[in-house]
Amino acid sequence: MWILLLLPFIGLLWVPFYNFLEPALFGFPFFYWYQLAWVPISSLLIWLVYRRLPPDEAA
Template sequence: MEPANPPPRHAWLRITLLLPYLALLWLPFYNDTEPSIAGFPLFYWYQFLWVPLTSLLIYIVYRWVR
């Protein structure tokens, strides 16, 4: 007899989606002005960097789980 709700196959992959959330939640890590890139302080470019990284991570998890 099979269990009613089998565990998800790749649950650990879905947990990796928390990485961007945690990286941006820890504000003291990137609340600084140096180093600056193209005139943008670390505080801004660090957040901008996570936009494509998060999209890439979502795509990878989607392709792997699907």
């Protein structure tokens, strides 16, 4: 489960992967909305990893 926490790092640190203007979403270039989309995705991944921890390690 801990490997899930690497996804935001890989997805956001590799800039050539998302350094584009198109496709735009609500007038925002891909560069911006891709980064903003990772905020809730990262929160969900952190929550999933936290929920999978045993109760003594989660506190």
